[in-house]
Amino acid sequence: MRDDFADVARRLLREGGYSMKAAARATNYDPAFLSRVLNGKQRPSFALAKALDDLLGTGGALTDTLLNPDDDSRVSRSAENPSRLDAGTVDALAGVLAAYRRLDDTAQPTSLVPATLVQMKEVTRMLRGARGPHRDRLAEVASEFIQFGGWMLAQDRQDAKAVRLLNDGVELADEIRNGTLAAQALNFKGYLARQQGRPEGVARWYAAAAFTPGAHPAQRLGDMLQAAAGLAELGERDDALRLVENAERLSDAAAALPPPDTAYWLTPEFNRLNMGLANLGLARYADAADHIAAGLAGLPDELRNAPWTWEHRDALKRALAAR
DSSP states (O other): OHHHHHHHHHHHHHHTTOOHHHHHHHHTOOHHHHHHHHTTSSOOOHHHHHHHHHHHTOTTHHHHTSOOHHHHHHHHHHHHOGGGOOHHHHHHHHHHHHHHHHHTTTSOHHHHHHHHHHHHHHHHHHHHHOOSTTHHHHHHHHHHHHHHHHHHHHHTTOHHHHHHHHHHHHHHHHHTTOHHHHHHHHHHHHHHHHHTTOHHHHHHHHHHHHTSTTOOHHHHHHHHHHHHHHHHHTTOHHHHHHHHHHHHHTHHHHHHSOOOGGGTTOOHHHHHHHHHHHHHHTTOHHHHHHHHHHHHHTSOTTTTTOGGGHHHHHHHHHHHHHO
16 A cells, blocks of 8 residues: 555645655655655654654544554465455455545545545455455445545546446445445435535435435435435425425434444535535525534534535535525
């Protein structure tokens, strides 16, 4: 996974406007050493990774994409012989995935897509040969990696590839009967439909996510609201209002539980963004502006400037202008 670290770090430095020499100077590292690391010719140290995290403001996520030597050996052994998969390998891969998801909260999608897809392919290749008691848990990690790859491609507007991966993520989630994962992949299909300006798809996929067996209450709430926004745009106001009412009935149940690991951002504050989108679709502009503004203000610091918040900021501008 060294080459993947190098690829992501290089792209993030470029995104941040740092040349190799400028990054070396800012982190107090020898330029030749940094060049070898960022070209995949030398293993990065955790100290260097932390220095780059501090420079780039990625909150330790870049460091967490690195495996320690023991986990690196364990993952390599499992990759060579997936039929002997162990729990430590699954834990290590899940940790890498979590780090990539955190990077998504600060980095441009184009900086993460290549390495994400490399990691995804390695995990799914391992899954094909996996056997034993840890296989289903690896399948969860694989399904989440696949749909995360689809999410990244959707943000980068590689639409056809994104849809293929999201469909694969749903199928794998169904195979292991994981409703939260299936609902999340369908949610991402709704997001893509919204970027494409297809309210039919917005209504369809968010509604499918909301009524997926096993979905978390916070997922259902958010998905109903976003489906309502699609229906409202189509002129189906009564159906949209019914979905909003159903979503509101879920508020207490959703708030009483921690968000699912697959959608850690689904706090009550975040779902105010979704309530804002529903109200915007229903032409309740003042309510839409209040909910979106409160949702953005309630995001944790590490999420506040994430690229995926841009559409909510644009929605807030539209609500304010129409109010």
